[in-house]
Amino acid sequence: MEQPNLEYINQLARGNESIKNELIDVIKTEFPEEKQEYLESFQKQEYKKIEENVHRLKHKISILGLEKSYEIANKYEHNLRESSIEGAKEFDDILQVISAYIETI
């Protein structure tokens, strides 16, 4: 499975460590919250809410340079619009990879 990276964040920060740290801080705070919200919505099987949660998480996936995972999330979001949870397992795997990664940055 592809691994997250900070390429985009580095590009954006352009060598400014304070900007880089701010962006990393936000991702480290916001991602676990969004993941938790997603898991709760999933448990309740609230498709509309799950779709919203996936949409927000998708942005984090793209920021961490996970291009293939982004496509998986896109398809999953589309499936949720049709009230299908096809792709949930793959999406969970992506969340696990990101969770592990942000512990290291």
Add this chain to the structure above:
Amino acid sequence: MNCIIIDDEKMARVILKTLCDEVNSLNVVDQFSNAMQAIKFLNSNEVDLIFLDIHMPDFNGLDFIQTLKNPPKIILTTSDPKFAIEAFEYDFIVDYLLKPLELNRFKKAIVKAEKKEISSSEIVKEAPKTKDIDNDFYVNIDRRLIKIDLPSIYLIEAKGDYIKIKTDDKEYTVHSTLKKIEDKLPASLFLKIHRSYIINIKKIIDIEDNSVLIKKDVIPVSRSKRPELMKRLDLL
């Protein structure tokens, strides 16, 4: 250009602010995590440019656009281009940026915003007084005066600082109050049956104890309004 950022996601707001700081001509005056906060801000402040996320829960970017009386230039930010395309019917939408945002593409959008003149030279601030109050009236939506055929209205609903006007084939969200519109409506046709609802009494399908069915909407009737409603109906 003074600008504001509207996005429910903090990461997106921080990224936008970082990009704005790279452009000397931009001054971020405020940031909002939801559109309602931004509407309140814009009620008493003017800006030149809004960075607007389309996909937000409850009140999304497109809903927000509908509420603007005098829209400044807007740059949409989104992960889904199809939503942005829908918004391009508005001439004040300058560009849309796909997330994750990238500096060079961002700068191009700013150049477009600086060049873009809103096509209409005059912004209409007030809807004119209606001439033929019995048949139609005009509402101001996105700097366009739109004629609404009065008999086609079946429901008007108060939504905070806005009202939603539902007609046989369309819905309009207008920055106004129920009181203001009530004064423009012919009393022979319309009745306020609740503090948040005015209905066209000719469109009622059925009435229960404390509600009316009008089209597909079930609307509550205030206890104090029920006698007047019953008086207005042609009962056998």
